[in-house]
Amino acid sequence: MATPVNIIVGSHVWVEDPDEAWIDGQVTKITGKDAQIQTTNGKTVTEKLSKIYPKDLEAPPGGVDDMTKLSYLHEPGVLQNLKTRYELNEIYTYTGNILIAINPFQTLPHIYDSHMMQQYKGAPFGELSPHVFAVADVAYRAMINESKSNSILVSGESGAGKTETTKMLMRYLAFLGGRVATEGRTVEQQVLESNPVLEAFGNAKTVRNNNSSRFGKFVEIQFDKHGRISGAAIRTYLLERSRVCQVSDPERNYHCFYLLCAAPAEEVEKYKLGKPQSYHYLNQSRCYELVGVSDAHDYLATRRAMDIVGISEKEQEAIFRVVAAILHLGNIVFAKGKEVDSSVPKDDQAKFHLNTTAELLMCDVKALEDALCKRVMVTPEEVIKRSLDPQSATVSRDGLAKTLYSRLFDWLVDKINNSIGQDPNSNFLIGVLDIYGFESFKANSFEQFCINFTNEKLQQHFNQHVFKMEQEEYTKEKINWSYIEFVDNQDVLDLIEKVRSPIDYVNH
Ligand SMILES: Nc1ncnc2c1ncn2[C@@H]1O[C@H](COP(=O)(O)OP(=O)(O)OP(=O)(O)O)[C@@H](O)[C@H]1O
Ligand SMILES: [Mg+2]
Known part of the structure; x- marks a missing residue:
């Protein structure tokens, strides 16, 4: 965010603060591209001139109800305005x-x-x-x-x-x-x-x-x-x-x-x-x-x-x-069966939950037990039924629970x-x-990846409408304006969804 205002010794400015996000202060010295600032919380800090922002001394005490009325539309100015209003x-x-x-x-x-x-x-x-x-x-x-x-x-x-x-x-x-x-x-x-x-x-x-x-x-x-x-x-x-x-x-x-x-x-x-x-x-x-x-x-x-x-x-x-x-399904615990790599409900408790699940789903208990403890593979020649070990049976139990719920x-x-x-x-x-x-x-898991990707897409839609299309309109109508910089997340989206990206592989 470039600031068109000259900052000189004595200017009231905003400077980044590790605890407060932004803190206001006054410039006491300028050496080359650096400024020394005396902050209102009693610290003396040195910061690059390009990273400090002018403070609006005429801002109304209760803030403004539309951010476009702010003298300086930069991050500390926006946050200060929102904070002032929030406190009221x-x-x-x-x-x-x-x-x-x-x-x-x-x-x-x-x-x-x-x-x-x-x-x-x-x-x-x-x-x-x-x-x-x-x-x-x-x-x-x-x-x-x-x-x-x-x-x-x-x-x-x-x-x-x-x-x-x-x-x-x-x-x-x-x-x-x-x-x-x-x-x-x-x-x-x-x-x-x-x-x-x-x-x-x-x-x-x-x-x-x-x-x-x-x-x-x-x-x-x-x-x-x-x-x-x-x-x-x-x-x-x-x-x-x-x-x-x-x-x-x-x-x-x-x-x-x-x-x-x-x-x-x-x-x-x-x-x-x-x-x-x-x-x-x-x-x-x-x-x-x-x-x-x-x-x-x-x-x-x-x-x-x-x-x-x-x-x-x-x-x-x-x-x-x-x-x-x-809930009952999740409590069906498996133990090793008589045959190698097979599984059975572990004890009476597990059997009780198996019976109750079948009762509630109105299905046959044996069919349910088979669905959990066996895998059926259909090949062109035959149908193969294979037993699952307790660990695999637990995975198929959880799979059934997720599918039922969704x-x-x-x-x-x-x-x-x-x-x-x-x-x-x-x-x-x-x-x-x-x-x-x-x-x-x-x-974070695949779910967070999908959630955050969706949000990035939505942010791009917002960018398109608020920044890109608006600025194209100004250019078309030959309106005198200065380009507004914004963080364009298109690169992130390309990385995730373009050809040979993770989403592309998932889709194919
Ligand atoms: N306008 C409001 N007035 C009063 N309480 C609010 C208001 N907005 C949010 N809250 C409080 O904040 C909580 C979280 O809000 P909300 O569930 O709408 O967040 P969200 O943005 O939908 O989050 P998520 O992305 O996790 O779904 C609410 O349960 C409520 O207690
Ligand atoms: Mg919500």
């Missing part, structure tokens, strides 16, 4: 027509109530304080006035607040396009209640976020010619399958497993369940409960949301039967889509994209 509980700030949201980590009900919704309805963009409702309002108005579909992209690292923001966007769109007092379930109610259902099955506690989305989601809300919500479609991407049988401390498996263990006693008994501590798929981590969350309450809330979405009582039972079956999730999404229904006559829609954010753990 102003979590939203514009940068032109982009909204930046900072996670408040506390409920701020007054900024999302129906009075607020009324205020933002139809208000010109930028007239009121920056708000997520204003973004949804612009998308909606543009759709009505120009008969054009729109999409809202929500991006940020894990725990930044994407899913919460997406829910606010959906609530506001439901408010704009909702019907006044109709009987029974409305489409908008179904759309909103699909969130807790999907979160119960697709979210989990990670190191970064107690309610981390482990799948990507694109919700298309369809509208009729009067601007009323007439249908919706939910597309999901890449559910993290490995979590079903592998959880590291202090994370949790998918919420639904803990919810079911905390269900009313008769349900728990029906599925022959016990405490989460007794299941291999849950007890690899010592974290079972979330602060401020009641799994028992959330179980009932999820069942209610399922009712609203249109999942029948019978279907709900079938869903939880599969959830319970997966099919259950896909089925759930299909069910929600069929139940809400699509409007074949809808002319336009608003899409909202909420994916899993960038993440980097102590040990």
Whole structure:
């Protein structure tokens, strides 16, 4: 970021600080390309002139609501503005027509109530304080006035607040396009209640976020010619399958497993369940409960949301039967069988879980045991059945658990889509994209690779629209402007997805 301002002795500047990110100070001496700075936290530091930035002394004490109003648009200036506003509980700030949201980590009900919704309805963009409702309002108005579909992209690292923001966007769109007092379930109610259902099955506690989305989601809300919500479609991407049988401390498996263990006693008994501590798929981590969350309450809330979405009582039972079956499946431990390289359920406990899994999945116990302990190979000449040793049987057990869970999730999404229904006559829609954010753990696996790659792609889309296309437009219209430098991640994408790249090999 080049700064066009001259820095001289006496200038107020920002300099990088290992603890504070940026600290302000005053230049006391300049020697060649270096400057000596006396910082406000009492340090004297020397830094290259090219790495220090002028401080805006005239910035209003409460910050500015649009970053384009800043005198200097550099990193410390932007961060300082966001910090000043955040300290005043102003979590939203514009940068032109982009909204930046900072996670408040506390409920701020007054900024999302129906009075607020009324205020933002139809208000010109930028007239009121920056708000997520204003973004949804612009998308909606543009759709009505120009008969054009729109999409809202929500991006940020894990725990930044994407899913919460997406829910606010959906609530506001439901408010704009909702019907006044109709009987029974409305489409908008179904759309909103699909969130807790999907979160119960697709979210989990990670190191970064107690309610981390482990799948990507694109919700298309369809509208009729009067601007009323007439249908919706939910597309999901890449559910993290490995979590079903592998959880590291202090994370949790998918919420639904803990919810079911905390269900009313008769349900728990029906599925022959016990405490989460007794299941291999849950007890690899010592974290079972979330602060401020009641799994028992959330179980009932999820069942209610399922009712609203249109999942029948019978279907709900079938869903939880599969959830319970997966927990029992994970407890089938194998020991060596009589023949070489064969395996059998280790003891009575393992047999109990095998029987219960078969009972819940309504399949034949022997067939299930064979599926786990034997491998079938079909050749043009014959069908070969080979026994598996305990280790391989465990791998096939975990494979079955992952496949069962991801099919259950896909089925759930299909069910929600069929139940809400699509409007074949809808002319336009608003899409909202909420994916899993960038993440980097102590040990990162293929899943993190895919998640971070998806985020890089989204960042490139953003770069294309915000920087590249905008600057091409300026050039075309011969507007006098100075090139804005930005970090282009195209090289990273090429490395990963071009010919002879890892993704290319996976695809072939
Ligand atoms: N606007 C908000 N108001 C109140 N709390 C919020 C808000 N945004 C986020 N939070 C809090 O932060 C937590 C994490 O937010 P959220 O789940 O939306 O993150 P995310 O960006 O979707 O992360 P991931 O990529 O892991 O899914 C929420 O569970 C909530 O407690
Ligand atoms: Mg999320």
